Amino acid sequence: MRTEAQPGRPALSPTRALARLAELRRDFGQEAAIARLQAFRILDGATLTSASAVAALHESLCFAHAYPDNADVFTLAASMLRRFGERRDLVRFRTRLENSGIAGTNLLYPFAAPTARWLVDRWPEYVDVAWGHGENREALESRLPLLTAWGERAVFDEPPLDLEAWLARLRGPDSAAAFLVRRSAACTGTSLLGNQLYDELAVTLRVSPGPDTPSRSRARASRKDVVCQAAPLRGGRPDLREAARVPPKHVADVQRRDALRLIDLAREAMVTRKRDLYTFAAADPRDVRMIDCGDGVEFACYGVQPEQRLMLDAVYGFLMLRNGVPIGYALASALWRSSEIAFNVFDTYRGAEGAWVYGRLLSIMRHLFGADTFAIYPYQLGHENDEGLESGAWWFYYKMGFRPKDPETLALATQEAQRVAAQRRYRTSLGTLRRLVRAHLFLHLEHPRTDVIGLLQTDRIALAVTDLLNRQAGADRERAAAMLAGRAAEAFGAGPWRQWPDGERLFWERWAPLTEVLPGTARWSPQERLAFVDIVRAKGSRRESDYVALFDAHPQLGAALVALAAGA
Secondary structure, three states: OOOOOOOOOOOOOHHHHHHHHHHOOOOOOHHHHHHHHHHHHHHHOOOOOOHHHHHHHHHHHHHHHHOOOOHHHHHHHHHHHHOHHHOHHHHHOOOOOOOOOOOOOOEEEOOOHHHHHHHHHHOHHHEEEOOOOOOOHHHHHHHHHHHOOHHHHHHHHOOOOOHHHHHHHHHOOOOHHHHHHHHHHHOOOOHHHHHHHHHHOOOOEEEOOOOOOOOOOOOOOOOOOOOOOOOOOOOOOOOHHHHHHOOOOEEEEOOHHHHHHHHHHHHHHHHOOOOOOHHHHOEEEEEEEEEEEEOOEEEEEEEEOHHHOOOOOEEEEEEEEEOOEEEEEEEEEEEOOEEEEEEEEOHHHOOOOHHHHHHHHHHHHHHHHOOOEEEEOHHHHOOOOHHHHHOOHHHHHHHOOOEEOOHHHHHHHHHHHHHHHHOOOOOOOHHHHHHHOOOOEEEEOOOOOOOOOOOOOOHHHHHHHHHHHHHHOOOOHHHHHHHHHHHHHHHHOOOOHHHOOHHHHHHHHHHHHHHHHOOOHHHOOHHHHHHHHHHHHHHOOOOHHHHHHHHHOOHHHHHHHHHHHOOO
16 A cells, blocks of 8 residues: 655655654654654555564554654654554454554463452453463462352362363352452452462463553553654763752652552553563552653652561652653662662663663652662672663663672673773673673762662661561560560650551551660660651651651661671
C-alpha cells in the first residue's frame, strides 16, 4: 500500500516509512517533524507483514509520545497508540507479540502476590492461571488444603480429581488465579505470610487483553502541557557532582485519588515489562509525591506501607516520566546521608537522555534525603544479573565518576580504564567484567566517608538482635518483643506507646530489641532519648523521608549503629 505523497516527493512504501522512522530516531526539528508525520500517516493506514515490523512501529510511536517534535506529532502518536490494539496486523501477529506489553496482546508472568492481587481485583475476568509455565505442582497440591474450609479437608485424603479439576471445583465463579490469590491472603495471620504462601506456588498468570487492561500503548500520566523536543537530545555525560547540587524545580504532594492513579501507572509500567518492584506493589497512597525536573521530565516518588518497610534504610520507588509517559524506574534507599540507587531506563528510551535523567535522580536524593554519597549495588552492575552485565552498566557508572573502594577491584578497574584509553578498539572481556561487578561503586559529593550504605555491615546489627532475643526468650519471640517494647518505652520516656497509630506502634516493637544492644545509650541526655522516640515513630508514620531527616539529625544514634555494625 502507498499513501499520497507531498508535492515533489515520491510516496513511501510502508517498509520504507518504517525504515525512515528508525533513521529519524535522534533527529528533531521542523524537517524531522514533517518526515516523522509523513511516515506515521503512511503506517496508520498500512497493514504490516511481520510481527517485528508491528513491534518496530509501536516503539517508534512510544518514543514520539515521550519525545514529540511538536504538538502534531504528539497528537498523532497518542491517537495511533490508543487504537493500536485494533490494528489488523496486530491481531494477526498477536500470538507472536505475546509479552510485548503492546495493547491487544497477552501478558504471562509469575507475578508476586501483591501484584497478582492487584490484577485479579481490577480485571478478574481477564486474569487466570497459565498452566504449564513452571508452577510448583508439589506446593500447590500440599498447600491446597490450607486454602479450604475445614469441612472440605477430608477429601484431600484421597482426592477424586486432579489438581486443575479440583481447583475448578473449588473456585466457583472466580478464576483459579483469583481463588489462589485471595485464599492465600485470607488464610494467614498477616499479609506477609499470605504473600509468602502464594509466592511459593510459583503460579504464572495470563492477563488477556481487555478495554483497559495494562499495556505500554496507553500508559501515561495526565499533564497540563506537552514539552516538545525541538533540539537534539542531551546524549553526553553530565558532571554528576554539579547535577546533584541543582535542586528539582518543584516537589508537590499528591492527593489520594491522584496518588492511586499514579500507583496504578507504576504497576502497569512494570507488569507490561514482566517485572515486579515491591515499592510499587506495596506503595502507600499517603506518601506519593510528584517531582518536576523541567523539560517535561518528572519523577513520581512512592513511599512504602509501614508493614513492608525495612528495619533501617528508608526505601522509595521512582517512576520516571517524560510528558507523562513512563520511560524508566528507580529504587533508592537512604540513611546516614547516603543513598544506594538502582536505575533502569526502559528499552524503548535507551540512548536518549539516560545520563541526564540519572543526574536529576541524584539531585532528588540530595535535596529530599540529604544524601552526599551514592552507592551502586553489585546486582545493578551485573553481578548475578546477565541483563545488567550485557547492558554495560558498570562502564556507564564508572565513566560518570563512580569508583570501587575494594582495593583489588579498584586496581583492576584502573588497569582496564588505562587499556580502554590506550587501545581504541579494546573491549573489556566478559570474565573481567564479572570480576569488576562484584563490588559496590561509590560517588562522593563531599569528602569520602565510610559510614555509608554499602560499606556498613548492617547484618551484624541484625545478628546482635538475634543473640539478644535468643537470650531473652528463645523461640517465644513475641513475648520477648512485648517485654522489650515496654522496657524501652520506660527507658526512653515514650509514654503510652500502645495507643499510637498502628505503623508507629509496629516500629516501636520492631526497634525495641535494638535499644538493648545499642552501645552508649545510657549516656544520652533526656532530649536525645526523646528525639530517639520521635525517630522510631517517624519510621512507621505517613512519610518515611521524615524519619531519614530526624535520624541524620541525631548523631549519637547514627554513631551507635555504626559501632554496632563494626562489631562493638
